[in-house]
Amino acid sequence: MPRLAVPLTEAQIRALEPRATRYCVADGSGLVIEVMTTGTKIWRFRYTLNGKRQPLATIGDYRMISLRVARAKAQKYAEMVAQGISPVATARRDRGAESKADVLREAAELYLATEMAGKSEEYRRTTRRALDKDVLPAIGHMPIKAVTADDIVAICDRIKSRGSPKMALHTRNVVKRLYEYLIARQLAASNPAEVVPARSIATFDSRTRVLSGDEIGTMFRSIDASSIRRPLKLALHLLVLTMVRKSDLVESTWAEFDLDKALWTIPAGRLKKDRDRQVPLSQQAVSMLRELYQARASRKFVFPSVRGDDRPIAKSTLNQAVKALGLDVEHFVLHDFRRTATAHLREIAQPSSEIDRGAAEMPERIKQDASAENDAKQRRGMQQWADFVDAQIEGARRAATSTP
Structure with missing residues (x-):
């Protein structure tokens, strides 16, 4: 039984070096790439017609034809051979079309x-x-x-x-x-x-970079439509909705969340602070966290590593996921989510500065009442922010569907 060729990758093809004599490397199904002594790489099609091995049919220069396209052409030529037709003339016409790629x-x-x-x-x-x-x-x-x-x-x-x-x-x-x-x-x-x-x-000053509403909508529409893992999509959404640092989110544990109360308590030890931080959760954030909980792969971490050991994903995972999407948002890093949220929330949420200024001088009971009122305002602000993000995503979706 003849040995089957192992399919090539683009990286392997780029790494092929010239030798003293030209040589061929098979991709399979008749497709080979010939490496000339000059380093030029040419796609060829190897086939047998009427029981006789035929000279290699030239598909074209690798510089102008990707692996995916070469495979498609080889498949087309193989179908012609199966019908008893030589693919040489067709390959010659195809090469004529490819040769225009110098413009x-x-x-x-x-x-x-x-x-x-x-x-x-x-x-x-x-x-x-x-x-x-x-x-x-x-x-x-x-x-x-x-x-x-x-x-x-x-x-x-x-x-x-x-x-x-x-x-x-x-x-x-x-x-x-x-x-x-x-x-x-x-x-x-x-x-x-x-x-x-x-x-x-x-x-752009990277320290003052704030995404516009349109940029927020376009970015998250692209994230939603992408093929990255669902937990990473939710992590990116939660990063902007909760306005926390990336490390605070990716290292979070289920014990920190009270979804019934829509509250996330980040321990002081993890923050390296003197006290815990309480983050009110919007309805959208709670819904995302419930989805993650239903499909949880770890009893401890909200975003566990895919390696199977009980530890969170690496801090660089979200950056790599966004980079793989090829999102075209200039001078943007994930840390800008926090600044973006703060800037927009300042416009859409009601200020609570009067409570903040007077809190230190209030009697304890009045201070507690003021604190409760401040918490309520913070919750309203977080919900307004989540609704604003949803509106930008929906706006981007409508704009895309209406574009001819």
Whole structure:
């Protein structure tokens, strides 16, 4: 029985080095990649027709054809062979179409069809919008290697002239990622967007970064539509709803929660403070926590490690989950959730400063009454904040469904 080829990965293909003589590595189902002495890698299709082994049919240059696309072409050619038809002529026509990828517009389509295939729908949409609206109309006709930093600056300047510096920076970053992909496939030698400093386009102070309502809605709609694990989706939602530090959330235990009272008590020892911290929970937060409790994989931790041992997820897990989504929110880190919540809550919740200023001078009984009133206001504020977040997500959902 012939030995079956082990399917290749993109990483394995990129790691293939040239030798003194050219050689082939099989992916399976007739698909092989031939590594030339120059380092060029060519997809070929190996097949037998009418009982005779035929010369390899050329699919095309690896730089222009991803593993996924090569497999699809090999499958198409295999179906032709099964019908007694040689795939050579069809492969030649296919290569003619691929050869146009030295023009930026065609290269961008290759990028969208391959590199973007595994990204979220929202990420693909915003990337294509930047390319279609500003990049390709200006430089799409140019050869990949002819695009310069001046071309990128001119595009960004036009966008800024419309009063959209953030969109200009986003567009520069789209081009930068496009060229990173083209360099990896040896279709470009340099990245014209990389030499354009981000601060020359738009600047943000990371210490004052606050997400707008639209950004909140877009982000959480993308998170909800993604394929990351459900507990991580809920963790990201709870992080913004509870306004706590990331470590406070990921290390939380079930013993800290009283869901019937909608209250989370974070122990002083875990906070490294002198006293516990009580966090009122919105209806949405309680609902999410009940869902987590129903499906709990640990009797102790709310977010246990998937390794099976009784410990929480790593502090970096949520960052990695967001990074894997490819969310295009400029200059944003998870810590900005707290600042974002505080800024918006300041606008939508009623102030309680008068109680705070006078509390120290009140008799004990009156102080307790004031404290209870302050707790009630805090609860109302947290619920208002959760309702506000829900409204932004719903707004993003409506905007997406109404976009043609």
